[in-house]
Amino acid sequence: MSGARDGWIDRVGLIGTGIMGAPMALNLLKAGYAVTVHSRTRSKAEDVLGAGAVWADSPSAVAEVCDVVITVVPDSPDVAEVYLEDDGVCAGLRAGCVAVDMSTVSPDMAKRVSANVVALGGSFLDAPISGGKTGAEAGTLAIMVGGEGDALERVRGVLEAMGKAIVHCGPCGAGQLTKLCNQIICGLNLLAVSEAMVFAKRVGLDPKTMLEVVSKGAAGSWAVENLGTRMERRDFDPMFMVDLQQKDLRIALDSALSERVPLPGTSMVHQLLGANQAAGEGREGTQALVKVLERLAGV
């Protein structure tokens, strides 16, 4: 249930009820918050509306009735649209509102939206998430927060309804930069499991047994436990889509290039996931990377 520190919050808005946003909205409702939602495709909000959320017809209509507005949309242009277009969040923003963008976008976009929100008397946090669909459902997301510490404390209860690790990473943009570190690691951990799976298959090991034992030692990872097991049972439903991982890696590689940091491994992962996209597998889960390596090896 929402606590005493949430006394200033009458209503929380959430825009973007996709794979991540829908279970996050459900967890807000479960924690006792009054929730208003909007999503580009209304049908994706049905479960959340059924659980007690109220519909609003546009991002501005959400902002007009909410003290806290959360956005969870796919890419930088979507964030620009949701905040800055005529019927965007900024058009309806109340003074004193805290806007929390939990999408993964470029650090520059976070700074641009923040400037607009602050000019209207609101506060902005970039607070991208990790943990996949299962983490969103369980309310155990890792939340990487950039922006003013005061604003974070005002919405901490709201974030705690959705995540188990809420960490202040620095000023505006620092949440997104931390998320890029997260995606660099996720990408290479994914390649790690994929190469091991193809090798195991070719040399005749039982992949399930291999995954079981390596998960207990120095090779253990979230990727081994969650993506390896899905590769093993040929389940390519998205925990997190190839297309979105590619978007994140593109932002990471663009940032790395402009900061002059060579990322040879991340670059290779981006190229190999490009082969998934070329094969029409962009909307599958990232664990589909194993299929690219299988095609390379002819297994």
Next chain:
Amino acid sequence: MSGARDGWIDRVGLIGTGIMGAPMALNLLKAGYAVTVHSRTRSKAEDVLGAGAVWADSPSAVAEVCDVVITVVPDSPDVAEVYLEDDGVCAGLRAGCVAVDMSTVSPDMAKRVSANVVALGGSFLDAPISGGKTGAEAGTLAIMVGGEGDALERVRGVLEAMGKAIVHCGPCGAGQLTKLCNQIICGLNLLAVSEAMVFAKRVGLDPKTMLEVVSKGAAGSWAVENLGTRMERRDFDPMFMVDLQQKDLRIALDSALSERVPLPGTSMVHQLLGANQAAGEGREGTQALVKVLERLAGV
């Protein structure tokens, strides 16, 4: 304490009291086994002898007095020497003895040694380990076992004194093949953390905060928790040496080439760790990979 099923075991031998072997021998003593040890450099056995182990002057002298002989040495030529030379394990092997090689060597070497041991009336298991120095000390190693299931059951109590996950992976050589999968994953997970750390440093994030939050989500891994934190505090003491990781990756890449499995990521890790070796950092821990990337980025 050693259990009823160990009634047939009067004495366990352990050859190779290095970073891994020494704490493993200590755990055998702690579990109540009578232990005889030999090591190329006697000084490395001092702690183990102080804790109650008995010294033998050669691998054959160990084998002459032991029902179970464990070997933990660096590379394939060392295993060949320890088993097959004039004063090697095979020269002293008792019929009925179970020889367990916990080194990481080529699957072909495992098969060659096994044939020799079996010809003398013994049993052989290839049982390489993962978990690093900390896992060896805590007795929580992952142990990947290839060979006859009966032989494994006869020594399971002995292995349980050293590890928490003892998994039968298949026939002779399957332990080594599984370990290669493990090292493929370890190498890429290491590159993952290294790239994220250099990026974080360059863009001005606090690396400790970054590691803390990413460890809680889909980027979580043993490498983030154990190697990332060491990179952060500039501790390059070996949990596992670059030179040994390179030896393991060479075996993995050789096996992959002969099996016609392209491993582009693992190959890149091998090349980048080669830059550590070129810089005289081969005897540092694998977390020194971050220094190669720092030099590339000039940070």
